[in-house]
Every structure is written in structure tokens, then in C-alpha cells.
Amino acid sequence: MKRTPLYAAHRRAGARLVEFAGWEMPVQYRGVIAEHLAVRRYAGLFDVSHMGEIEVRGAAAEAFCQRLTVNDVSRIKIGQAQYNLLLNDDGGVVDDVILYRRQPDHFLICVNASNSDKDFQWMRSHVTGGIDVENVSEQYAQLALQGPVAEKILQPLTTHNLGDIKSFHFAEDGVAGKRCLIARTGYTGEAGFELYCDWHDAEKLWDDLLDAGSPSGLVPAGLGARDTLRLEKAYPLYGHELDETTTPLEAGLEWVIKFSKGSFIGREVLLRQKQQGVKRKLVGLELIDPGIARSEYPLLKDGRSIGRVTSGTRSPTLDRSIALGYVAAEEARIDNRLDVEIRNKTIRARIVPLPFIASDGGAVRHKEEKSWKFLKG
Amino acid sequence: MEIPEGLKYSKEHEWVLIEGKIATIGITEYAQEELGDIVFVELPEIGEKIVKDDPFGAVESVKAVSDVYAPVSGTVLEVNDALPDSPETINDDAYGDGWMVRVEMQDVDDLKDLMTAEEYAEYIEQQKEDDEEEDDEEAEDEEE
Structure with missing residues (x-):
């Protein structure tokens, strides 16, 4: 089983570790319900370093992403993030992902842990000229700081004015001395941030965040709470609500699809399904x-x-x-x-x-x- | 970890309090800790027959459902009516208010297969060691 850079920190914190998508991950520390309620009331810190990251670079990066996804990638500005879906030729969902546009020709794509190898192969099989696709999952750790007091906890640790980062936007700046991609995104339905940092910086960042946040009610939270939190918000989980036999129209994700953007993989199937009804x-x-x-x-x-x-x-x-x-x-x-x-x-x-x-x-x-x-x- | 003397224990982590032919059954402190927050309990009906080593009920945590196995065969005399509304009672007081059913045993010989507190303590230690050995083996695998 693979381990995140926070494995030792989880053991120290008394986490119960379980297998998830090939990773040994904390399912809970004190208890799922306590962690869930702490996130709704104050804040929780999640290790989501198992999530995969794939970078797409090159002059044709935007066109490549447009072809492989259903949402309109041309609408994403630098410093902006977008929820999106990769479909197969039958309109089934290969994965649900978040795209971060770092440069005009540079996207970071956050993918599900269970799908990261599959997604990478899928993307590589569609590469044409002028594109470099790289699986950087082992370079990035990811911490999710989620809850109504998340911003109050994070602000003293960075010189970046967090108020300038709107929902589904991000900045690249230091947090507690570590270089991070600070994104106002999440999977809990609460205000908060997802911090992408270097694999080797994660443990120090985790400790510094917990130290800074504990007085405000911040607790480490496991995948158990992450699941109940997302379920209350009806966010889909790949492998449950979404899979390769499910189309986004069936899953209630029509809002993600932008038919007007032009051709993309799965478009014809979706159009037919939309006309005929699911x-x-x-x-x-x-x-x-x-x-x-x-x-x-x-x-x-x-x-x-x-x-x-x-x-x-x-x-x-x-x-x-x-x-x-x-x-x-x-x-x-x-x-x-x-x-x-x-x-x-x-x-x-x-x-x-x-x-x-x-x-x-x-x-x-x-x-x-x-x-x-x-x-x- | 609390393992009261005077109770009998099953390998499936149920405890049994024996008073003559009457057995009161619940799940152990170890079991409730492993499960985490218990949010639903399914119990048999009064008068139902339960069969040793077969599931007679279920305990659900937020994440998972676990069957509860009958440590003895018998007829259900009483069920803990407070549990459906307050399943967390099992987390709070596994050996007391968290009891699940009271049955009239069919055959007291069933008790022979159960463990004493001391034996059960050894049994869960062994289980923990097995888990840790697995962890160590994995760690070694990774180093290779």
C-alpha cells in the first residue's frame, strides 16, 4: 500500500488507517461524527495527498483539454479553477476532475486517486503535437483546510490576502514558509482551501496548520468525515455515483457540460441522450x-x-x-x-x-x- | 481496554452475562472501538430463535455495517428498546446500558466455546499483534 508523507503524523495522532484506492489513509482520528461536526462548525484538516495530479503543458494545452473534457476550458482564466469531467467515447465518465490554469498553456489537473494511472494513460493516448502530459502525483501533497473558520486560521500563515482568492480561484504563494498552490476549493460544502505543496513540505505544513488552528477548533479529519460531508452536499464520488457506464446527464451534472464549446469526446452520445431523455x-x-x-x-x-x-x-x-x-x-x-x-x-x-x-x-x-x-x- | 471479569466472550467480540439459563448479550468495548460511532442497531424480535454463530442483528457505524453473531442458541426474551433511538449508547457503555438482547439458552453447553476475560484479553492482543506484523511486513516490502 502507498503512504502519504503524513503517514507518521497520522500514526502519532492516533488515526485509524484503512486501505483506500491503494493508499493507507486515515479514516478517522477521534470519530467520524465529531470530525464531521467540527468541520461544519469550525474547521477540519484533511490529508488528501492520495489525490492524483497531472500537468498538461504546451501551445495546444487548451485545445487538448477542450477535446478531453465537457466543460469550457477556454473560460478559465489564469488563477482560476474549474470542475470538469473526462468522458469516454460512450459518454461514460472516465473521471471527475478539477482543472487549475497556472499559465495560458499550463494546466494542473487534480484527479481521483483511484483513477490517476487510468486518467494519465487516457490522456497520453490522445496526445497530439505540442503537448506535454506529465503525471506529477508523487510530487504534490495536498491538504484540505475546510470549515467556516478556515480563512481565519490560514490568513496569519501567509502574506497573500486570502480575501482576493474567490471561490474556484487560486494563488501560488507561501504558507508557513512553504510554497503552495492555495485554492479556494473543497469537497465538504464548507468555506475553505485546498493547499497543494511539495511532497516533502507536507508534514511541516500539516503540523503548522494544526498548531495555528487548534485554538479555533481545528481538528484533523479523516476520509470518513470527508465522505459524510460530501454526501450531505450530494457531491458525487467516483466509483459510486460516477463510473464509466454513467453519463453526466444521468448523474445530474448537465450544468458542467458546455455543448456550445464545440467538439469533445462523448458529445454526440450526450446530445442524443439529451434529445431522447435519460x-x-x-x-x-x-x-x-x-x-x-x-x-x-x-x-x-x-x-x-x-x-x-x-x-x-x-x-x-x-x-x-x-x-x-x-x-x-x-x-x-x-x-x-x-x-x-x-x-x-x-x-x-x-x-x-x-x-x-x-x-x-x-x-x-x-x-x-x-x-x-x-x-x- | 475494559474487559470485565465474570463475563464470557466470543471470537466475534460479543460478551455474554450468564444468570442460570438466561444470557444477556452485547458487543465488547474492543468491538465498539473498532466500529466507531454507532448510528443504527438492528435487533431481533421477542420470541425469535437465535442460532449460535449465525447473525442475530446488525450494528452500523457511519461507514459500515457489521453483523452481530449469536454466541449461544436460544429464544429472545427481551431486547434493549432504548438502542434504536440511542445507538451511541453502545459506544458509551458497551457492557452496561449498551446490552442488546436477553435470551433463554437452549443448551448451556454452548458456553464451553466462549472465552473468559483473561482468554479474551489474550485473543485481542494476538489480533493486534497480527495486524502490526502485517504492517511491518508491508514496511519491509516497501524498503526492498
Whole structure:
């Protein structure tokens, strides 16, 4: 198993380490719920150094990225980031990625750990002249500082005015003496930053951030909390909501596709699917009966199979059981009642709007008293 | 780690309190720590028969679901009704308020297969050592 530069720091912090995408990663430190709530209230620091990074350079870099992705790369300015998708020829998702434009002809692409080798091969197989594609995953570590007090914690550690970095923008500057790409991006739905730094600088940066942030409530947070946080926000996770047999139209990601930009891999399939309508759609579910809907559990309507769960958990914020899943398009309407088959029992559920919690944290304070028990623990 | 004397323990990390033919069953401190925050508990119905080494319920943490195996065969007399609303009780008090079911044992001979507190302590030490050996082997592999 591969280890990030923070492996020793995780061991010291008492993390429980598990295998994830070939990496030995911290799933939790004190507990998933405590870490989840700390990120919603204060801040959490995640080691996401397992994520892959691929650099595309050269005169034809923009044209190359346009061809391989669905979003309009020409709209990204220097210092700007963009959520994007790589599709295969059938319109299936090869990966969901973030593009960072560092120079007019230089992009850094952050890819999922589980897909980094596959993505790199996929890109290389499409290289034409004037392009250099390099897998730099082992050069970059990545720390995600997420939560409402993230900026307050980070600002004293850098001379860069963080207020100048807007959402989905980044700057390249020093943090605690280490050169970083400071991006206002994340996977938790909270304010915060993702810091890309040199592999060898990561441990010092991690320690300095925790030291600076602890008085404000910053805690190290594991992949367990990262998953429950993203699920409350209905952010897709590759391998669950997205895979090579799923199109972005089915996954509710039509907003990412810019048909008007011209040709790209998968465009014709998507256009046809858009005209004909998708056969299945990703929906949000809330369970009515007690239980937790896990990935791959069948979804039923009046006893007949209409789909399957892709992700599910107990939402620490809402203290309700939530899930994402694909259902037949004709059943994909808000408030539709259906059943989840859990260990040979049928558990009632209903389709609810996404995301499960609003960006203003509207539902966030629900049943907090009970949740607080875990924080005090 | 707390492993009370006077209880019996299974390899699947359940504890059993024996009072005559009545067995009270829960999961151990070690099990709850391994699971993490418990958010859902599935229990059998009163009157249901549970079968030694078969799952009789489930405990779910935020991340995963785990079956709970019957350490003895018997008929369910009582279930802990407080758990569905407060599953975290198992994290807080695995050997007390976190008990799961009370059963009338079918055959007290089932108890022979269970461990004493001392044996169970050795058993989980051994498991931890096995885990660490795996880690060490991996570390050596990496060095090569």
C-alpha cells in the first residue's frame, strides 16, 4: 500500500488507517461524527495527498483539454479553477476532475486517486503535437483546510490576502514558509482551501496548520468525515455515483457540460441522450423507516426493482438517514415513495431535493444537542 | 481496554452475562472501538430463535455495517428498546446500558466455546499483534 508523507503524523495522532484506492489513509482520528461536526462548525484538516495530479503543458494545452473534457476550458482564466469531467467515447465518465490554469498553456489537473494511472494513460493516448502530459502525483501533497473558520486560521500563515482568492480561484504563494498552490476549493460544502505543496513540505505544513488552528477548533479529519460531508452536499464520488457506464446527464451534472464549446469526446452520445431523455436519474433519498441504505442495495417500487443505492449514511448534521441512488427516470420525482431492500427487509424511503443541506446551512442546526455529545466525548 | 471479569466472550467480540439459563448479550468495548460511532442497531424480535454463530442483528457505524453473531442458541426474551433511538449508547457503555438482547439458552453447553476475560484479553492482543506484523511486513516490502 502507498503512504502519504503524513503517514507518521497520522500514526502519532492516533488515526485509524484503512486501505483506500491503494493508499493507507486515515479514516478517522477521534470519530467520524465529531470530525464531521467540527468541520461544519469550525474547521477540519484533511490529508488528501492520495489525490492524483497531472500537468498538461504546451501551445495546444487548451485545445487538448477542450477535446478531453465537457466543460469550457477556454473560460478559465489564469488563477482560476474549474470542475470538469473526462468522458469516454460512450459518454461514460472516465473521471471527475478539477482543472487549475497556472499559465495560458499550463494546466494542473487534480484527479481521483483511484483513477490517476487510468486518467494519465487516457490522456497520453490522445496526445497530439505540442503537448506535454506529465503525471506529477508523487510530487504534490495536498491538504484540505475546510470549515467556516478556515480563512481565519490560514490568513496569519501567509502574506497573500486570502480575501482576493474567490471561490474556484487560486494563488501560488507561501504558507508557513512553504510554497503552495492555495485554492479556494473543497469537497465538504464548507468555506475553505485546498493547499497543494511539495511532497516533502507536507508534514511541516500539516503540523503548522494544526498548531495555528487548534485554538479555533481545528481538528484533523479523516476520509470518513470527508465522505459524510460530501454526501450531505450530494457531491458525487467516483466509483459510486460516477463510473464509466454513467453519463453526466444521468448523474445530474448537465450544468458542467458546455455543448456550445464545440467538439469533445462523448458529445454526440450526450446530445442524443439529451434529445431522447435519460433512462435513469440520480436522486436523493431520505429513509422513513429506521435503517441505513448502503451502496448497491436495491431500490423497489411496489415490489419491482427500479434502481440501486450508490451511497448512503446517517447524516451527522441532520441526524437522518440519507442516500443517493439511481432510479428509473419515470420514478425520479420529489416526494415519490419507494422502498430500499436492506438485508431482505423493505425499508420505506422518499425522494427529496438535493443537496440534503442548503449552502446557507439552513438545516444544519437540526438536532444539534444530541450531536454535540460526540464532540464533547 | 475494559474487559470485565465474570463475563464470557466470543471470537466475534460479543460478551455474554450468564444468570442460570438466561444470557444477556452485547458487543465488547474492543468491538465498539473498532466500529466507531454507532448510528443504527438492528435487533431481533421477542420470541425469535437465535442460532449460535449465525447473525442475530446488525450494528452500523457511519461507514459500515457489521453483523452481530449469536454466541449461544436460544429464544429472545427481551431486547434493549432504548438502542434504536440511542445507538451511541453502545459506544458509551458497551457492557452496561449498551446490552442488546436477553435470551433463554437452549443448551448451556454452548458456553464451553466462549472465552473468559483473561482468554479474551489474550485473543485481542494476538489480533493486534497480527495486524502490526502485517504492517511491518508491508514496511519491509516497501524498503526492498
